Amino acid sequence: MSLFWSHLxxxxxxxxxxxxxxxxxxxxxxxxxxxxxxxxxxxxGAIAHCVLGGMGAARYLQRVHGQEWATPLxxxxxAAVVAALLIAAVTLSGRQREDTVLSAIWAIGMALGVSFxxxxxxxxxxxxxxxxxxxxxxxxxxxxxxxxxxLVVLAATLLFYNKFLVxxxxxxxxxxxxxxxxxxxxxxxxxxxxxxVLLTQVVGLVMVIALLTLPAATASQFSSRLWKMMIAxxxxxxxxxxxxxxxxxAPELPAGATVIELAGAGYLLSLGLKFMLNRFRGSRxx
Amino acid sequence: MSANNRKxxxxxxxxxCFAYEREEVLHNVDFKxxxxxxxxxxxxxxxxxxxxxxxxxxxxxxxxxxxxxFGEAPAASRRLVGYAPQHLQFDPAFPVTxxxxxxxxxxxxxxxxxxxxxxKKAANEAxxxxxxxxxxxxxxxxxxxxxxxxxxxxxxxxxxxxxxxLDEPTANVDSAVEHEIYExxxxxxxxxxxxxxxxxxxxxxxxxxxxxxVNRTASVMPVSQxxxxxxHSIYRGDIAVLQHNDTCHVIDPTSAMQTPHRHxxxxxxxxx
Numbered sequence: 300m301s302l303f304w305s306h307l308x309x310x311x312x313x314x315x316x317x318x319x320x321x322x323x324x325x326x327x328x329x330x331x332x333x334x335x336x337x338x339x340x341x342x343x344g345a346i347a348h349c350v351l352g353g354m355g356a357a358r359y360l361q362r363v364h365g366q367e368w369a370t371p372l373x374x375x376x377x378a379a380v381v382a383a384l385l386i387a388a389v390t391l392s393g394r395q396r397e398d399t400v401l402s403a404i405w406a407i408g409m410a411l412g413v414s415f416x417x418x419x420x421x422x423x424x425x426x427x428x429x430x431x432x433x434x435x436x437x438x439x440x441x442x443x444x445x446x447x448x449x450l451v452v453l454a455a456t457l458l459f460y461n462k463f464l465v466x467x468x469x470x471x472x473x474x475x476x477x478x479x480x481x482x483x484x485x486x487x488x489x490x491x492x493x494x495x496v497l498l499t500q501v502v503g504l505v506m507v508i509a510l511l512t513l514p515a516a517t518a519s520q521f522s523s524r525l526w527k528m529m530i531a532x533x534x535x536x537x538x539x540x541x542x543x544x545x546x547x548x549a550p551e552l553p554a555g556a557t558v559i560e561l562a563g564a565g566y567l568l569s570l571g572l573k574f575m576l577n578r579f580r581g582s583r584x585x
Numbered sequence: 586m587s588a589n590n591r592k593x594x595x596x597x598x599x600x601x602c603f604a605y606e607r608e609e610v611l612h613n614v615d616f617k618x619x620x621x622x623x624x625x626x627x628x629x630x631x632x633x634x635x636x637x638x639x640x641x642x643x644x645x646x647x648x649x650x651x652x653x654x655f656g657e658a659p660a661a662s663r664r665l666v667g668y669a670p671q672h673l674q675f676d677p678a679f680p681v682t683x684x685x686x687x688x689x690x691x692x693x694x695x696x697x698x699x700x701x702x703x704x705k706k707a708a709n710e711a712x713x714x715x716x717x718x719x720x721x722x723x724x725x726x727x728x729x730x731x732x733x734x735x736x737x738x739x740x741x742x743x744x745x746x747x748x749x750x751l752d753e754p755t756a757n758v759d760s761a762v763e764h765e766i767y768e769x770x771x772x773x774x775x776x777x778x779x780x781x782x783x784x785x786x787x788x789x790x791x792x793x794x795x796x797x798x799v800n801r802t803a804s805v806m807p808v809s810q811x812x813x814x815x816x817h818s819i820y821r822g823d824i825a826v827l828q829h830n831d832t833c834h835v836i837d838p839t840s841a842m843q844t845p846h847r848h849x850x851x852x853x854x855x856x857x
Contacts, residue, residue, distance in 0.1 A: 336676070336680065338676075457698075459697055460699070461689075461692055465689045468675070468676075468679055469689060472668075472690075472692070472740075473692070474644070475642060475644070475666075476744075477693050478692065519680060524680055524682055524685060
């Protein structure tokens with residue numbers, strides 16, 4: 300731990316990593332709460348995995364065709380947006396089996412990613428960092444990109460919190476009160492996809508669902524309102540990412556995995572705490 | 586129902602047929618609800634009660650015939666209609682307070698941003714009307730079934746509707762709470778026309794002005810005119826109606842085991 304703190308003031312890559320965790324936590328708490336209360340984790344999972352297709356395609360364009368602007372993060376963003384729009388169209392039309400379509404998006408995205416990465420000479424090691432994250436490799440440009448995504452998530456949530464709340468709690472009421480259900484549904488999916496892209500920078504796409512849901516699920520144990528849950532989830536996410544980074548640094552453990560282990564431990568702890576609290580209250584009432 | 590030539594009926598089904606797939610769920614449903622009525626929709630499970638409510642809300646479109654609310658298509662007159670669904674269909678773990686849920690009934694009033702002071706005032710007034718003014722800050726999940734149902738009624742009231750549609754407002758609450766909710770609806774009926782779905786004929790006939798029996802088709806009649814034949818034809822079973830003066834006692838052997846003891850009010854814990 301002490302090595303982490305002393306290096307934090309010396310090395311900019313470590314400062315970038317902590318900042319990346321902070322930026323990811325904002326969107327993670329907000330959108331993670333929506334995903335948890337809407338029971339949308341499978342949607343988040345599908346988007347997360349299909350993002351590999353975009354990353355692979357962008358890397359291929361960069362290395363084989365010399366298109367330097369096509370960064371993996373940009374590729375991931377494009378793939379996530381396309382996936383969100385596809386899922387929105389399918390869920391709104393209601394004509395296809397939703398889980399089948401989600402599985403297809405999940406698998407096809409990954410398959411394309413693996414193909415592109417294999418076809419790109421000399422950069423196979425990218426695959427591992429996309430899958431499991433490498434927060435220590437985050438660049439300054441990545442940070443700006445993440446900050447911009449955060450801004451979009453924050454602005455949309457501040458503007459439409461009440462609409463999103465009704466869409467999540469009582470979608471039928473949203474329709475009856477004349478809200479543009481399709482618009483808000485699509486917007487929520489887009490926010491989910493942007494957040495997934497943000498979080499892949501920290502923990503990689505395989506573990507995104509865990510980071511999206513565990514802090515929010517932990518916060519939900521003790522929150523009576525959605526916005527309180529969002530703030531609590533953001534703080535927890537910050538605690539887990541920074542803590543995971545600090546704990547994994549000196550022993551050279553993978554940072555992303557440590558973050559998830561910490562988040563998992565926090566969730567289990569909250570379940571135990573809640574259980575004991577209920578027992579305590581129950582016995583007092585008798 | 587009472588004649589009123591100047592205004593269109595609050596709700597009007599004109600030979601409505603509806604089918605989800607091929608088979609018709611509702612056939613030639615034809616009735617009117619006038620201002621001030623309290624109509625109880627009764628009938629067997631799968632008979633089309635909820636479908637009828639969804640047609641009235643414009644969430645479903647009829648296959649044949651027309652549905653009109655306040656003389657317009659239901660989707661066009663929704664701002665005059667409040668709808669309270671069953672409390673059972675909600676995620677009990679969702680982090681919202683009672684006041685949050687009531688405020689949702691005014692969600693369309695602002696293009697963006699938070700609720701205004703007048704929205705919160707209206708929500709608190711709606712909570713007071715269902716006698717829950719003390720519980721606004723409580724988590725929805727911590728409320729009892731009857732309290733949740735009253736919160737949903739407050740949500741329907743907060744937009745100041747002229748017609749209130751309720752889908753089984755007393756599902757899964759005990760008979761004492763059921764009685765409370767019907768007393769409340771009776772009170773609200775002074776200002777609002779009410780159409781509600783119910784399972785419990787005994788309670789309904791004490792509070793409703795009209796009963797709509799729905800079983801593939803519908804017949805609406807004033808409570809005071811109910812006879813043996815009517816319920817017989819609807820339920821196809823052994824239901825009998827005993828009538829004296831304005832009171833109807835409906836005897837239904839198949840559901841007798843589930844209905845509360847009418848003269849045994851000392852056991853409020855019994856499930857309705």
